Amino acid sequence: MNVVQSVDSVALLPAYLAAGTAVLVLITDLIVARPRATIAVAALGALGTAVGSALVGAGAERRTFCVGADCSWIFGGRAAVVGGVVALLTLGVLGLSIPALRAGRSPVGEYAFLLACSMTGGVVLGAAGDLITLIVALETLTLPLYVLVGLRRGSLASAEAALTFFVVSVVATTLTLLGAALLYAVTGGLHLDRLGALLAEQPELRDLPLTTAAVAVLLVGLAFKVAAVPFHAWAPATYDGAPLPVAAYLSTASKLGGLIALLAVVQRALPAEQTGPVLALLAVLTMTVGNLVALRQRRTVRLLAWSSVAQAGYILAPLGALALAAGRTDDARSAAYAAAVAYTVFFVVLELAAFAGVTALRPAGADGGTLDDLRGVARRHPWRAAAFGLALVGLAGLPPGLAGLFAKVTVVRALLDGGAAWLALVVALNAVIGLAYYLRVTAALWAPTPLAVPDGGGAAAVPVVGVVAVVLAVATVAAVVLGVAPQLVLDLAGR
Amino acid sequence: MTFGQGLLVAVLAVPALGAVAVAATPRDRAARLVGTVAAALTLLAAVPLVFGGRGWVAWSADAPAVRPWHQLDLPWVPGLELRFHLGVDGISWPLVVLTALLTLLCCAYTMWRVPGGGSGRALVALLLVVEVGILGTFLALDLVLFFLFFEVVLLPMYAIIAGWGGADRRRAARKFALYTLFGSVLLLVGVYVVVAAAGTADLVTLTGGAGMSRGTQLAAFTLLALAFAVKSPLWPLHSWLPDAHTQAPTVGSVVLAGVLLKMGTYGLIRVAVGVAPEGARWAAPVLGVLAVAAILIGSLVCLAQSDVKRLIAYSSVGHMGFVLLGVATLTATGIQAALIGNVAHGVITGLLFFLAGAVKDRTGTGTLAELSGLRETAPRLAGLLAFAAIASLGLPGLAGFWGEAFAVIAAVQVGGPLWTTLGVLAAVGGALTAAYFLRLLRQVTHNRPSPAVGRVGPGLAGAELTAWVPLVLLALAIGLAPTLVLGVAEAPVDALIGVVSR
Numbered sequence: 001m002n003v004v005q006s007v008d009s010v011a012l013l014p015a016y017l018a019a020g021t022a023v024l025v026l027i028t029d030l031i032v033a034r035p036r037a038t039i040a041v042a043a044l045g046a047l048g049t050a051v052g053s054a055l056v057g058a059g060a061e062r063r064t065f066c067v068g069a070d071c072s073w074i075f076g077g078r079a080a081v082v083g084g085v086v087a088l089l090t091l092g093v094l095g096l097s098i099p100a101l102r103a104g105r106s107p108v109g110e111y112a113f114l115l116a117c118s119m120t121g122g123v124v125l126g127a128a129g130d131l132i133t134l135i136v137a138l139e140t141l142t143l144p145l146y147v148l149v150g151l152r153r154g155s156l157a158s159a160e161a162a163l164t165f166f167v168v169s170v171v172a173t174t175l176t177l178l179g180a181a182l183l184y185a186v187t188g189g190l191h192l193d194r195l196g197a198l199l200a201e202q203p204e205l206r207d208l209p210l211t212t213a214a215v216a217v218l219l220v221g222l223a224f225k226v227a228a229v230p231f232h233a234w235a236p237a238t239y240d241g242a243p244l245p246v247a248a249y250l251s252t253a254s255k256l257g258g259l260i261a262l263l264a265v266v267q268r269a270l271p272a273e274q275t276g277p278v279l280a281l282l283a284v285l286t287m288t289v290g291n292l293v294a295l296r297q298r299r300t301v302r303l304l305a306w307s308s309v310a311q312a313g314y315i316l317a318p319l320g321a322l323a324l325a326a327g328r329t330d331d332a333r334s335a336a337y338a339a340a341v342a343y344t345v346f347f348v349v350l351e352l353a354a355f356a357g358v359t360a361l362r363p364a365g366a367d368g369g370t371l372d373d374l375r376g377v378a379r380r381h382p383w384r385a386a387a388f389g390l391a392l393v394g395l396a397g398l399p400p401g402l403a404g405l406f407a408k409v410t411v412v413r414a415l416l417d418g419g420a421a422w423l424a425l426v427v428a429l430n431a432v433i434g435l436a437y438y439l440r441v442t443a444a445l446w447a448p449t450p451l452a453v454p455d456g457g458g459a460a461a462v463p464v465v466g467v468v469a470v471v472l473a474v475a476t477v478a479a480v481v482l483g484v485a486p487q488l489v490l491d492l493a494g495r
Numbered sequence: 496m497t498f499g500q501g502l503l504v505a506v507l508a509v510p511a512l513g514a515v516a517v518a519a520t521p522r523d524r525a526a527r528l529v530g531t532v533a534a535a536l537t538l539l540a541a542v543p544l545v546f547g548g549r550g551w552v553a554w555s556a557d558a559p560a561v562r563p564w565h566q567l568d569l570p571w572v573p574g575l576e577l578r579f580h581l582g583v584d585g586i587s588w589p590l591v592v593l594t595a596l597l598t599l600l601c602c603a604y605t606m607w608r609v610p611g612g613g614s615g616r617a618l619v620a621l622l623l624v625v626e627v628g629i630l631g632t633f634l635a636l637d638l639v640l641f642f643l644f645f646e647v648v649l650l651p652m653y654a655i656i657a658g659w660g661g662a663d664r665r666r667a668a669r670k671f672a673l674y675t676l677f678g679s680v681l682l683l684v685g686v687y688v689v690v691a692a693a694g695t696a697d698l699v700t701l702t703g704g705a706g707m708s709r710g711t712q713l714a715a716f717t718l719l720a721l722a723f724a725v726k727s728p729l730w731p732l733h734s735w736l737p738d739a740h741t742q743a744p745t746v747g748s749v750v751l752a753g754v755l756l757k758m759g760t761y762g763l764i765r766v767a768v769g770v771a772p773e774g775a776r777w778a779a780p781v782l783g784v785l786a787v788a789a790i791l792i793g794s795l796v797c798l799a800q801s802d803v804k805r806l807i808a809y810s811s812v813g814h815m816g817f818v819l820l821g822v823a824t825l826t827a828t829g830i831q832a833a834l835i836g837n838v839a840h841g842v843i844t845g846l847l848f849f850l851a852g853a854v855k856d857r858t859g860t861g862t863l864a865e866l867s868g869l870r871e872t873a874p875r876l877a878g879l880l881a882f883a884a885i886a887s888l889g890l891p892g893l894a895g896f897w898g899e900a901f902a903v904i905a906a907v908q909v910g911g912p913l914w915t916t917l918g919v920l921a922a923v924g925g926a927l928t929a930a931y932f933l934r935l936l937r938q939v940t941h942n943r944p945s946p947a948v949g950r951v952g953p954g955l956a957g958a959e960l961t962a963w964v965p966l967v968l969l970a971l972a973i974g975l976a977p978t979l980v981l982g983v984a985e986a987p988v989d990a991l992i993g994v995v996s997r
Contacts (some may be wrong), residue, residue: 318992328997393650397651398646398649398650398676399628399643399646399647399649400647402643405643406572406575407684407685408683409575409639410575412683412684412687413575413576413687413690413691415689416684416687416688416691417691421684421688421714422683424687425681425684427678428680428681428683428684429680431676431680432673432676432677432680435672435673435676436669438672439653439669439672443657443665446654446658474978485572486572486574486575487571487572487573487574490572490574490575491574494574
């Protein structure tokens with residue numbers, strides 16, 4: 001075997017760009033030491049990463065770091081989508097962070113550096129071809145977030161949130177690693193495609209109790225990362241304690257990362273007979289529990305956190321179709337994976353818009369507050385409230401939030417193509433529960449304000465920082481465009 | 496693009512652009528005027544759809560069962576089998592015109608009076624958006640597009656109830672939204688059960704079953720029928736209706752009762768029965784029994800109501816029961832009865848809600864016990880109320896008669912002990928309908944004026960007359976010449992029955 005590997009640097013370009021951004025941000029912060037310059041470098045780097053992902057992804061699939069036929073780095077269509085979306089989300093979250101950074105709540109250089117590091121993890125994750133690369137990328141994505149969650153100076157809630165998040169995440173990573181190790185023990189392979197081929201060829205390996213345990217442990221570890229019920233308890237506390245932009249990042253880019261990891265493992269490595277039932281159960285529990293608990297929330301970010309737990313359930317749902325034989329035909333499987341990716345893309349756009357809406361409607365550097373703080377804001381800020389309302393309605397899956405409607409339609413369609421009508425019904429009924437709380441928030445925006453609110457209360461005018469308004473506008477426009485032309489997402493997701 | 500296609504696009508685009516224009520017009524009164532003009536233009540575009548495109552001969556074995564007069568078919572989202580496929584035929588055209596007319600009347604009424612709660616501008620814009628959704632539902636010839644438009648109506652209507660409604664409006668609006676969404680998610684699943692089995696969402700191809708297996712058809716029909724039963728609403732899924740109708744502002748009630756409910760019955764005829772005929776035959780007895788239960792229970796509940804708007808709301812449950820009974824018979828007579836019943840109910844109940852709103856606005860109460868002697872102080876209003884009530888109870892010569900009578904006749908014609916019994920019971924329900932409307936009239940118009948009624952002046956505003964007279968005339972016209980509706984519907988209904996009973 002040739003010891004010197006040839007490295008395809010073009011395939012690695014997006015990762016270079018992302019990692020380069022992180023390094024440049026650090027250097028700029030050290031040398032120039034002007035917050036404005038640091039943020040500009042981070043923003044340009046994120047944009048460059050997105051463009052790089054798109055350019056490399058536009059060509060044919062590129063593989064590198066190969067041992068024989070097995071490659072650790074596979075940059076194809078999905079990797080390009082993940083890289084591009086993560087980079088754009090990072091850009092958006094950076095924009096949302098500017099008011100808090102200006103208010104001096106967090107150190108600018110560290111903040112931007114950590115965000116860029118996390119972006120690097122996300123970009124690598126999409127292209128990971130073996131379990132170790134996958135887990136390391138996932139850790140690179142989440143590790144900076146432990147710090148970011150706790151980076152709000154003088155906030156006890158923030159520190160508590162960071163600690164919860166840290167402990168839970170470490171446990172989850174350990175479980176994932178254990179699962180990977182067990183799988184290696186059984187099969188002797190770590191590359192996803194190789195694992196998939198080995199387990200498909202040798203049914204006796206599949207039936208080993210150790211394999212079942214390995215699959216279960218691996219899935220549970222990844223389920224922690226996406227906050228699937230019953231491994232979700234960390235999410236609401238963490239979101240609520242984190243600064244608003246970081247909560248936005250957690251519920252979009254970080255969630256996307258977890259799902260892509262899960263998808264990679266399920267699609268390429270693990271036998272569908274074993275993962276299908278587990279995923280179906282996880283999906284049902286996640287959406288139902290998430291929606292039911294969200295009904296009772298009074299704090300805006302907690303409500304969004306629980307709703308994003310429920311949304312993770314919808315994303316997992318198409319994979320649940322693998323539980324049935326009809327869902328394991330080639331067509332049904334690729335439809336299910338495409339539907340999960342498509343739903344995720346629709347979801348992150350709407351979720352970013354929702355968080356941008358909250359940020360725009362709250363004073364600079366404030367937390368999400370309670371629903372009463374948002375009461376009647378539409379009378380003072382009709383445009384911002386309309387954009388926020390559109391995002392919420394989209395998350396509920398109703399017109400005029402057509403992007404969300406098509407997302408739900410995609411999932412239901414994939415499930416019915418896979419013969420899992422019962423799961424489609426569960427998804428559909430959950431959408432009804434979901435509407436109840438999304439409607440409550442949306443209605444509160446336009447509700448008449450109680451006269452007793454003192455000056456400076458909920459409906460006081462909030463000046464909006466230009467960048468936040470731009471992020472909100474861009475996310476809203478993106479949601480509207482995807483609502484009119486959902487085929488764009490469906491095409492990308494099917495690649 | 497032909498003239499007909501242009502009209503189809505205009506029917507949807509004019510109210511949609513109108514809503515945008517209304518929202519963009521800064522002055523409230525000018526905005527309402529813009530909205531009214533848009534609604535009028537929509538009606539102008541909807542009426543001529545009846546011309547042209549009807550040069551086809553009688554039904555033949557290989558022709559599709561849906562033969563639109565005009566159609567427009569553009570790709571939209573191939574990945575979801577969604578095409579922007581619009582078309583109009585004799586089943587949908589009367590409802591399209593009715594929708595356009597009622598929206599116009601509501602917008603014109605809003606020129607004169609804006610219910611308390613929000614700006615008139617926003618109300619008119621929402622009415623126009625609701626109109627887009629309803630018209631789109633009636634025009635869609637693609638199942639997924641149908642579902643899409645079905646959903647469009649939900650939130651604007653919620654906002655109308657929650658923003659401009661009565662004291663308990665929020666709860667009523669939430670109930671409306673959740674119930675209706677429950678129906679439409681079942682519709683979504685039903686639609687994709689059909690699409691997954693047949694591989695297409697084109698209603699023209701699908702009508703007649705498109706070779707779907709019996710099991711698929713039963714599942715699809717169950718889901719679709721449940722979805723439409725919530726919207727229509729069919730007993731026992733009706734409980735959102737009384738609250739929503741009672742709490743909604745007058746124009747909201749008119750649109751709700753007048754055309755929104757028709758989305759359910761239209762969907763049942765065009766989608767549920769058309770796409771899954773085998774399922775329809777299988778479920779027909781159940782539907783028939785539920786429809787008659789709705790008639791009887793609706794009437795009995797009406798007899799015990801103490802609030803005008805609530806009584807009219809419950810009367811809708813009974814009337815929709817007749818429509819559903821007509822559909823359930825799966826005969827040409829029955830479906831014709833359902834179609835004319837739909838239109839008649841839209842006209843008459845729209846009028847009734849306008850009148851009830853006028854009574855409530857003038858007296859400040861809707862409680863029957865506090866209303867009496869209206870004909871002493873406001874004879875014209877009382878007279879109109881009497882006319883509408885009598886039309887609604889199905890007096891021959893007025894619009895309400897045909898739907899009820901022919902639904903009963905169709906049930907009896909089907910024969911057999913079950914359907915004969917259903918027919919007889921439905922006729923008894925018709926008598927009960929007369930009983931509660933006469934009770935309403937006795938309480939409201941007769942006796943000595945109550946203190947609340949005593950304050951009412953005899954005059955009617957010009958805007959009120961403008962809104963009501965077209966409905967009065969239509970109730971008379973359809974009553975005297977039912978062929979206005981049945982004439983255009985005959986051929987498509989025969990074609991539909993042809994494939995359903997194949």
